Every structure is written in structure tokens, then in C-alpha cells.
Amino acid sequence: MTTAPPETVHAREREPEHGDPVGWSFLRSRRWIGYYAMLLVFAVACVLLADWQFDRRAEARAEIARIDANYGAPAVPLGDELPTLDSYDDGVQKWRTVEVTGEYLGDTFLARNRPGPEGVGVALIQPLLTESGDVFFVDRGWAPVGADGTTPDQIPVPAEGEVTVEARLRASEPEVPGRSTVGQTVGSIDLPELAQLADAEDSSYIAAYGMLVAEAPAGDHGVLPAPPERDEGPHLSYALQWYVFIVIAVSGVVYAARQEYRNLNAGSSEVDRQDRRREERRRRRGPTDADEEDAILDG
Structure with missing residues (x-):
């Protein structure tokens, strides 16, 4: 009985040596x-x-x-839009215009660190005592800070007596950690805190306040905000870019695999056929600008 040489028995089990075709x-x-x-x-x-x-x-x-x-919708009575002091849905009621009649109370609160047309300033927050006896806070515009860097040199004075106000609804702001109340200045338009400062905790609207649109009779007020921008931003292009990055990464892996295949299978019939096909395509296409430039430089 003839025994096959060991190298023949284990031919399929050995690791390919350098230069041996290994496929994929x-x-x-x-x-x-x-x-x-x-x-x-x-x-x-x-x-x-x-x-x-x-x-x-x-x-x-x-x-x-x-x-x-x-x-741009017509104004509706405040009581119809906000039937209770804590009712407000920012996803539905933001920017809605309400109309309310009442009398401004004496204290003007200053919400500091507000950007404006002249740099950093304050928002003028005025409590309005409505005809129903509740307190509704009105943002009466922006004012620049004075020499002390915290309060305006002159605070606009609202109209005295009964006034009818149109204002756009905005949500109460959260308390900002580290920003404390100092005198008339507050860290944010936090309505529960403002209600406490105005000594009207049980009768104040604590979910929404109004940004002044118009009032009659008119009093002094700060700079009113411009209409909000209707811009969805570059989010769609950014999202598509992330998918492009995936395509680039997959293409890089495929390219690396092809290059390693060629290196490991150099001299095999398959690689030779690929080289001949690539050379044939290059011949039919003719020399590129880069090839002509290389030829000139070599010459």
C-alpha cells in the first residue's frame, strides 16, 4: 500500500505562503x-x-x-384663550394674540442678559391687573443697560389708568441656576417667581405671559421684537451628509478589500485578466490629461 507524501495530504490545510493565490x-x-x-x-x-x-x-x-x-391671527380675549391661570399649551398657543383690559401695576421687573439691537440689555416685564382681578405679565420690549451694566439709565413708563393691551403669548421660562433676583432684576421670565415678587401668587397667570404688540392709550415701551424667522435651517442637508459618510466608509472598505485581494493574489490568472481588462479600457479611452502631463515631464 502506497502512502501519499505528507505535503499532499495536508495541502488543503496549510496556510498559503507569500505569493500563493488565496482568493477572497x-x-x-x-x-x-x-x-x-x-x-x-x-x-x-x-x-x-x-x-x-x-x-x-x-x-x-x-x-x-x-x-x-x-x-398674524386676530386677537382674542385673554380669558377665552387662557381659561385658567395655569392653562397654556406651547405647542398650540405659542404666538397667539390675546387682548386684555386692565391697569399696569407700579413695579417694572427687568429680565437681564437679553440680546437686542444695541447689545445686551433687559426685557421690561410689567404686571397688568386685569378687569377680572387677575395679574397678567406683559413683556413691554427691550431696553439697553446703562453705565452700571445691569439696569437701563431710564426705564420706559407705561400708561396710567385703564389700558387695552394686545400681546402674543409665550411660555413661562424656567428658573436659571445661579441667576438670583437682585432688586428689580430677575434671572429669567419665571412667572411663579414674578408672581411672588408682585405679591400676587394666588391671582397671577403662571404658565404664559404676553409680548406687547399694541396698547391704547399708548405709553413708553422698549424696542419690540421683530417677527420670528421662518427658517428650518440646514438640518436636512446635515442629515443627508451623515448617510453620505456611510457610503464613503463602505466604499473605502470595498476599495481596501480589492487592493488586498490584488496584493495577495498577484500573478494569479484572475488578477492577470483584471489587469488586461483594465489596460484594454485605458487603451480605448486614450491618454488622460494627467498621462500627457506625466509624459511631458518625463520627456
């Missing part, structure tokens, strides 16, 4: 499995970031829809 088997190696894992993690991260941009775009489009529906 290297794609099952531990190193390439690591590449796949990194590509998967990168792709998942890109998808999550793209979804985040899509969510931000949806929020911007919802804000534009609110502006279109509410900003």
Missing part, C-alpha cells in the same frame, strides 16, 4: 471581522446622528407652522 478567503480573517465591526458601529452612529437632525428639522417645521397659524 482573507475576508474571513479576524482582522477583517474587526473592520466589519468598526464599520457597523460607525454606520449606526451616523444613522442616529441623521435621525437627530431629522428630529430638529421636524421641530423647526412645526415652529414655522405655529408662526403661520398664530402670528
Whole structure:
């Protein structure tokens, strides 16, 4: 009985030596499995970031829809829009115009650190005692700070006596940590805090305040804000860019695999056929500008 040489018995089990054609088997190696894992993690991260941009775009489009529906709508009585002192839905009622009649109370609160046309200033927050006996806070515009850097040199004085106010609804702002109340200045338009400062905790609107649009009779007020911008921003392009990054990463991995295949299978019939096809395509296409420039430089 003839025994086959050991090298013949184990021919399929040995590792290919340098220069031996190995096909695509290297794609099952531990190193390439690591590449796949990194590509998967990168792709998942890109998808999550793209979804985040899509969510931000949806929020911007919802804000534009609110502006279109509410900003130019006719004024309605405050009591109809806000039937209770704590009722307000920012997703539906933001920018709606309300009308209310009452009398401004004496204290003007200054919400500091507000950007304006002349730099940093304050928002003028005036409590309005309505005909129903409740207190509604009105933002009467922006004023620049004076030499002391905290309060205006002159605070606009509202009209005395009965006044009819039109204002656009905005949500109460949260308390800002680290910003304390000093005198008339407050860290934010936090309505529960303003109600406490105005000694009207049980009779104040604490969910929404109004940004002044017009009043009769008119009094002095600060700079009123410009209409909000109807711009959804670049979120859609940013989201699509994250998907482009995935395509680029996959293309890079495919290119790296092809290059490694060529290196490991150099001299094989398959690689030779690919080289001949590539050379034939190049011949039919003719020399490129880069080839002509290289020829000139070589000459």
C-alpha cells in the first residue's frame, strides 16, 4: 500500500505562503471581522446622528407652522384663550394674540442678559391687573443697560389708568441656576417667581405671559421684537451628509478589500485578466490629461 507524501495530504490545510493565490478567503480573517465591526458601529452612529437632525428639522417645521397659524391671527380675549391661570399649551398657543383690559401695576421687573439691537440689555416685564382681578405679565420690549451694566439709565413708563393691551403669548421660562433676583432684576421670565415678587401668587397667570404688540392709550415701551424667522435651517442637508459618510466608509472598505485581494493574489490568472481588462479600457479611452502631463515631464 502506497502512502501519499505528507505535503499532499495536508495541502488543503496549510496556510498559503507569500505569493500563493488565496482568493477572497482573507475576508474571513479576524482582522477583517474587526473592520466589519468598526464599520457597523460607525454606520449606526451616523444613522442616529441623521435621525437627530431629522428630529430638529421636524421641530423647526412645526415652529414655522405655529408662526403661520398664530402670528398674524386676530386677537382674542385673554380669558377665552387662557381659561385658567395655569392653562397654556406651547405647542398650540405659542404666538397667539390675546387682548386684555386692565391697569399696569407700579413695579417694572427687568429680565437681564437679553440680546437686542444695541447689545445686551433687559426685557421690561410689567404686571397688568386685569378687569377680572387677575395679574397678567406683559413683556413691554427691550431696553439697553446703562453705565452700571445691569439696569437701563431710564426705564420706559407705561400708561396710567385703564389700558387695552394686545400681546402674543409665550411660555413661562424656567428658573436659571445661579441667576438670583437682585432688586428689580430677575434671572429669567419665571412667572411663579414674578408672581411672588408682585405679591400676587394666588391671582397671577403662571404658565404664559404676553409680548406687547399694541396698547391704547399708548405709553413708553422698549424696542419690540421683530417677527420670528421662518427658517428650518440646514438640518436636512446635515442629515443627508451623515448617510453620505456611510457610503464613503463602505466604499473605502470595498476599495481596501480589492487592493488586498490584488496584493495577495498577484500573478494569479484572475488578477492577470483584471489587469488586461483594465489596460484594454485605458487603451480605448486614450491618454488622460494627467498621462500627457506625466509624459511631458518625463520627456
